[in-house]
Amino acid sequence: MVKEGEEVPRKVALILSKLGITPMEVGLTLHAAYQDGAIFTSEDLITDIEMIIGQIRMAYAEATNLSVSMTFPTSDNISMLLQKASMEIHNLSAKAQIFIPGLLEGSLSRAESEANALYKLVHKESA
Secondary structure, three states: OOOOOOOOOHHHHHHHHHOOOOOOOOOOOOOEEEEOOEEEEHHHHOOOHHHHHHHHHHHHHHHHHHHHHOOOOOOOOHHHHHHHHHHHHHHHHHHHOOOOHHHHHHHHHHHHHHHHHHHHHHHHHHO
16 A cells, blocks of 8 residues: 555554554564574674775776786786787887887888987087
8 A cells, every 4th residue: 555665644554553554664673693503793793885895896906906917817907908909019119129010100200200309509609
């Protein structure tokens, strides 16, 4: 007749009281639990769901970081591993002065910047 949390209308309350049905709130207060020889108090059994969700998220992030650091491919980290490999190829080719077709434009741009800086330094000292 009435859903949990709803206010009981006066007419419904009168009918229920004539039937001997009175509203009451029932609950259970847990003081301790026993399992496999261990006794857990009510403080031991309190669960903070938000804290547990935060811990799971942190564990996921740490596991992902570890798998990327180990270069252990998974469906969750494969895009990160490919990005990391791409950056390492760029850095290695720049340091070793290896010209890779897709990276040639960046190498030329960097060389031009260094040449301009050297030109400015030479002309500044001669002035």
